[in-house]
Amino acid sequence: MKPELQKQTKQWVRAAGVAAIWAALISAPFWMPLFGGYTALGTRVLVLGLAAMSVNFLLGFTGVLSFGHAAWFGLGAYGAGFVLKWAVLSTPVAVIAGTLLGGIAGALLGALLVRRRGVYFAMVTIAFGQVFYYIAFQWSSVTGGDDGLRGFERQPLDFGAFSLDLLHNDVYFFYFALFCFAVAVTLMALILRSPFGRTMIAIRENERRARFLGIPIEFHIWAAFSLSCFFMALAGALYALLNNFADPRVFHYSLSGDFVIMAVMGGMRTFWGPLLGAIVFVVLQDYISSVTVNWMSFIGILIVLIVLFFPRGILGLIEQRRAA
């Protein structure tokens, strides 16, 4: 086959794959019950999938590993909760406020982080994340402390002529979450295909070369980090709305670790891999945890097997097979 034709075929296969993903997501509330799933589980996959994709935006495409991204997820969750509890009874406002709180905090603290590299960067991100965890845990009068932030619920989406009851209708809320997910993921894809996105990949591929091309590395890493914080905070805000509750454990570094596991399991050099990782993670958690409390051991064995035998993750493996 001619290389040009081969390239076109490749693009078609890719486009068909992406179309299949969206079709599966849009129709999820209809086919999931057939496999014993329920709508809220689907929403959970979307929200955690978005979080894993945000981590991967940084890890897989800039080559920077953050082990503290739960901090921005948690700020998004508490931000959305605060708005609904004390300020405005509006779901969209809560989502936007949570996204801004987590994103701006991430951008500010990120400026202190970007000079660190590799494991040092990961350690400092853990430390920052834990700071928020302890604040949420200790500052009971505001955050509800160990009991978490309660006393808010998602509000109907008002379109004037009609309104959608997001609270009692899980399917409506699934589509609301899917809409937010679609906006975020489309933005991510556009960024990655832009000249700026290509400088991120250049930094991942070879930082020294990128520096000697005249790219100010620290600034670009900061920008990528900040963008990923905004996406992460959006996921956190949706998570609080999903549960009508914000738990201080959303700040904990073990959740950051879960996001990294989802990204690695699904395939961290691929765009959609982390969503696949989130599906495997959430579904396994849901099914196995109903059988045994030691569900984490099974996830552990799975991640070891994947890292040993398919270091590019599940989707990475599929793409490699196809390329070969």
Next chain:
Amino acid sequence: MSTLEVKNVTKRFGSLVAVRDVSMTVAKGELRAVIGPNGAGKTTFFNLVSGFFAPTAGSILFEGRDVAAFTPQERVGLGMARTFQITEIFPELTVFENVRIDTEVAAGYRLRPWLSRADTAEVRRRVEETLALAALSSKANRLVGELAHGDQRAAEIAMALALKPRLLLLDEPTAGMGDQETYEITQLVRRLHKDGNLTIVLIEHDMRVVFHLADRITVLDQGSFLAEGTPQEIATNEAVQTAYLGKAA
């Protein structure tokens, strides 16, 4: 005005003096080779010029402007580009993508969230032009990491060229190459110098390459300046022969 003027630069690492009081002036359009036996300080000297680190003392003038304290990206902005002794590329991207990133950075697009159709077409045209110059057009869609060593070196030079430099710094362009590959890279550097009228400074071990390409040669030995001249002058210079071959018994 000379393109590059290095004045009395010294670089110390603790108690080790890697480069001691070296000066060098490269005229516009000149191809200068820097040679010297192992440990002569060539690579350190090169790193000082390209901005990998700052000199302990002395100044480095690029087109009359002292860049000694400038970062690598500031020097690139002024028109200096370099390659590395150990090939530095973006291995998991195609040749085209490798050069496209540099072209976009050079065009000032690095923070653009999107490009217009016209800009995209212009970038593509420039990338193709650069690839043609480096004789890589037929390999544009291959992953750089999968290319033969010689082609990877050519790709790295193409990446530097995409920055539209007025001074190109090549760190051992033929390192680790066979005869055929060495010949091809030599031809490429020659084309860039003669046809592109590019000012080039290179470090090189292969003396055939040096004497074939260089207008003038600077010789370093043990971190210090030893000699400078045309290839003929250097070939007959006794101090140089002593440095390379050891003192005659």
